Amino acid sequence: xxxxxLASHGHTTAAQVRKDLSHFGSFGKRGLGYSIEExxxxxxxxxxxxxxxxxxxxxxxxxxxxxFEYPDFKMRGYDCVAIFDSDPEKIGVQWGTTTIHSSxxxxxxxxxxxxxxxxxxxxxxxxxxxxxRAVEAGVRGILNFAPVQIxxxxxIPVEDVNLVMQLEALSxxxxxxxxxx
Amino acid sequence: xxxxxLASHGHTTAAQVRKDLSHFGSFGKRGLGYSIEExxxxxxxxxxxxxxxxxxxxxxxxxxxxxFEYPDFKMRGYDCVAIFDSDPEKIGVQWGTTTIHSSxxxxxxxxxxxxxxxxxxxxxxxxxxxxxRAVEAGVRGILNFAPVQIxxxxxIPVEDVNLVMQLEALSxxxxxxxxxx
Numbered sequence: 001x002x003x004x005x006l007a008s009h010g011h012t013t014a015a016q017v018r019k020d021l022s023h024f025g026s027f028g029k030r031g032l033g034y035s036i037e038e039x040x041x042x043x044x045x046x047x048x049x050x051x052x053x054x055x056x057x058x059x060x061x062x063x064x065x066x067x068f069e070y071p072d073f074k075m076r077g078y079d080c081v082a083i084f085d086s087d088p089e090k091i092g093v094q095w096g097t098t099t100i101h102s103s104x105x106x107x108x109x110x111x112x113x114x115x116x117x118x119x120x121x122x123x124x125x126x127x128x129x130x131x132x133r134a135v136e137a138g139v140r141g142i143l144n145f146a147p148v149q150i151x152x153x154x155x156i157p158v159e160d161v162n163l164v165m166q167l168e169a170l171s172x173x174x175x176x177x178x179x180x181x
Numbered sequence: 182x183x184x185x186x187l188a189s190h191g192h193t194t195a196a197q198v199r200k201d202l203s204h205f206g207s208f209g210k211r212g213l214g215y216s217i218e219e220x221x222x223x224x225x226x227x228x229x230x231x232x233x234x235x236x237x238x239x240x241x242x243x244x245x246x247x248x249f250e251y252p253d254f255k256m257r258g259y260d261c262v263a264i265f266d267s268d269p270e271k272i273g274v275q276w277g278t279t280t281i282h283s284s285x286x287x288x289x290x291x292x293x294x295x296x297x298x299x300x301x302x303x304x305x306x307x308x309x310x311x312x313x314r315a316v317e318a319g320v321r322g323i324l325n326f327a328p329v330q331i332x333x334x335x336x337i338p339v340e341d342v343n344l345v346m347q348l349e350a351l352s353x354x355x356x357x358x359x360x361x362x
Contacts (some may be wrong), residue, residue: 001196011330045348048356057347062247069243071346072328117351140302141351143344147253149192157354163324166340167236168228170298170322173338175229 002033053078054113056139058130059121060085060093060100060104064146067119079115086126106130109139117141124148136138183214207210225346234259235294237320241274241281242304244326247270248300249276265292267307287311291318298322305329 003014010017021027024046028034044050055078057064067073068080083100085091093100101109109115118134120127120142127146134142135152142158144150152158191198202208205227209215225231236259239247248254249261264281266272267327274281282290290296301308301316301323308327315323315335323339325331333339 043361044358046353048352049349062243062250066243066247067344070328070344075350076345078345078348102223116355117348134212140355143347143351145262147251157351159342159351161342161347163248163251163342164257164259166324166342167234167254167259167298168230168257170324170338170340171229172227174297174321175227 001036003028003144010083028175038044049077051077054118055080055117055119056084056110056115056134057119057121058084058103058106058134059145060087060090060095060126061121064119064121067121067145068098073125080119081113082113084109103130106133107137110134110139115139117143119145120150121142184209184219187215230258232258234297236261236298236300237263237265237287237291237294237315238263238300238302239284239287239315241268241271241276241325242302245300245302246276247328249279250301252268252275256359261300262294265290284311287314288318291315291320296320298324300326301331302326 003017007014008019024042027039027042041050055073057068057080060083064083068083073080080098083095083098084103084106085100086103090100091102110118115137117138118131118139118141122130122132124150127144127148128150129141131144131150131152135156139156141156142150142152144158144160147162147164149160150158170181184198188195188198196270208220208223222231233347237255238249240283241264241340245264246273249264254261261279264276265277265284265287266281267284271281272283291299295321296318299312299320299322301311303311304350305327308325308329309331312325312331312333316337320337322337323331323333325339325341328343330341
């Protein structure tokens with residue numbers, strides 16, 4: 001496949017495709033284009049997707065349960081190995097084959113199952129405390145749904161999902177006129 | 182408040198605060214800093230937040246219901262005026278004071294209530310069709326939770342929420358070592 005073809009799939013330009021790939025080494029052959037299979041294998045390795053990531057979900061509320069059923073998770077290599085909640089009525093319940101544990105067991109489970117990532121779907125008021133405990137227990141990254149900025153050591157990446165900020169981004173683009181990207 | 186103080190709240194630098202604000206006009210007084218009240222009013226106007234935005238939610242499933250209960254929506258000026266679903270068992274049900282309508286009524290309700298924004302919380306298979314119909318009926322922006330890239334005219338901004346891509350961003354940062362931002 002040519003860089004032009006790749007670019008049209010990604011809504012970008014052929015020059016950008018070649019430039020982006022060049023950051024990670026040498027891909028494809030001049031005049032012949034790219035082998036899709038080779039490109040796919042190498043990109044998955046670069047993105048760290050050539051392995052399974054152990055994930056725990058903290059917060060078994062509406063957002064947590066919506067996330068848990070998100071069809072792409074497992075397919076893409078993210079295995080949710082435990083769920084935590086502080087509500088006694090939820091503790092011990094199973095979602096599929098995954099058990100909801102008491103939040104008190106967070107550190108023990110993270111260490112025991114060698115968990116990589118934590119998804120925080122808890123109220124803003126407890127997000128920092130849970131994040132601190134998860135980092136202390138050894139998680140390596142956090143996907144944060146709590147509407148609050150959490151502080152962790154620089155070595156721990158955090159991705160925030162902030163729906164209000166995304167709505168505000170839409171409002172801004174509409175107000176300023178024209179969409180852009 | 183000084184630009185240094187603003188910067189520390191936003192985890193950035195005083196120079197960046199002054200540079201960012203300068204894109205939108207003249208703020209604050211040299212040596213005196215910024216009036217928080219004036220800054221707040223003007224920034225809300227710039228972001229288009231000095232009005233109420235009419236929002237409809239399409240998809241009354243788990244993600245939809247989690248979104249609907251998100252505490253900050255209403256407080257920040259987003260009024261969810263209608264919900265749509267194609268499931269006959271959900272149609273006519275009320276969430277609070279908001280009614281779930283048949284998706285067939287999408288265009289009629291958007292036009293009647295002068296809706297600005299649509300939140301797409303539908304399966305990937307129907308997202309493009311719903312987006313086309315919403316745009317045709319006059320919505321001005323889309324917050325897309327469906328795990329698919331939707332195509333709309335350039336004048337309509339789209340914000341995508343893609344949880345798998347955010348997990349992949351974490352994996353990449355961890356794999357490459359160091360968090361960065």
